[in-house]
Amino acid sequence: MTPFVDRLLLQAEQCRLMGSPLTGALLEGAAADMRAGGVTAEVLAGSLELPPGTVPSLRFAGALHRLVLERKAPELALHYPSVGGTAPAEEVWPAAERACREHVPELQQLMTRTVQTNEVGRAAVLFGVLGMLGRRVRLLEVGASAGLNLRADHFAYATGDVVLGEPSSPVRLVDPWKNPPPVRHDVEVVERRGCDPNPLDPTTTDGRLTLTSYVWGDQSVRLERLRGALDIAARVPAQVEQAGALEFLTRELAASDDDLLTVVWHSVVWQYVDPAERKAVEELLATAERRVVRVSLEPEAVDGSYVFRVHATTYPSGRRVHLADALGHGPPVRWTGARIEL
Ligand SMILES: C[S@@+](CC[C@H](N)C(=O)[O-])C[C@H]1O[C@@H](n2cnc3c(N)ncnc32)[C@H](O)[C@@H]1O
Structure with missing residues (x-):
């Protein structure tokens, strides 16, 4: 495995590229301190063998951000x-190093937590697709995290003077789309349910703190969206149960209703679901008795880099269309012009 100092530096570079000089500088400082045998080595001692997918560098950044949010590191x-x-x-x-020295056991404990985010910007995809359907929807989200995007119809989507969704919403996505989605209907979500093996409750202090701590501390737009979505979550109920995709969909698809269109949505989840479960979910969808539209926003490797592709698959026909491309955190979404045939 790559030496831990190099993992910190690699992640620092990624953070700078992704617009967080603060996290970049923090992780570079941590790498230098670790190399010199400073307090970082003690904080990270139990995390050295964590596999790369568990992003220990981001656990560390999140742990320090949490101390900041809890007013423990003024x-x-x-x-x-x-x-x-x-x-x-x-x-x-230097300030981070002093915070580390003052909070070694707490930081070591926080390093055992997995990084858990819920990207509100991805609602720009979901809302655009829901607007193409023109039907009352039963929304089922797989890998929903805190379920914030189950409330996508309560966010505002502003393009020039036109504001769709809920215009006075505390979540305001400005210019979410490069071009308008090809069809425009009102969005009516009648039921909202999600699953996640590790759900977070956005109505509790701990859930809110956890979600906020993993957004980099200088990413103001993401933080603002998250705060707005947390406020909405306090007034618009949506249930996210602790379950994997297969268990959840097996039960929920059996309970589908003829009057409502069932939409199964997932964003940046599929890579975490093991191949056997993925296959079983696909078989389950293919044999759905009532009409279901699966909408996904997932990364795909194209010419050596990742593109976040939006697809819709309609069951029982199994017809799949490439609806749009987006960025990792959602906007701006570029619609291909393809439509969903129900
Ligand atoms: C990168 S997060 C994305 C969360 C959310 N969909 C979003 O876009 O903000 C991936 C999520 O997938 C969940 N997950 C992992 N394995 C899963 C499974 N087998 N079934 C459903 N969700 C899973 C994780 O717990 C995590 O919340």
């Missing part, structure tokens, strides 16, 4: 725009 907080900090990102490490 000096470090001065560097975090998420709590109003304005001190330079590039000078974050």
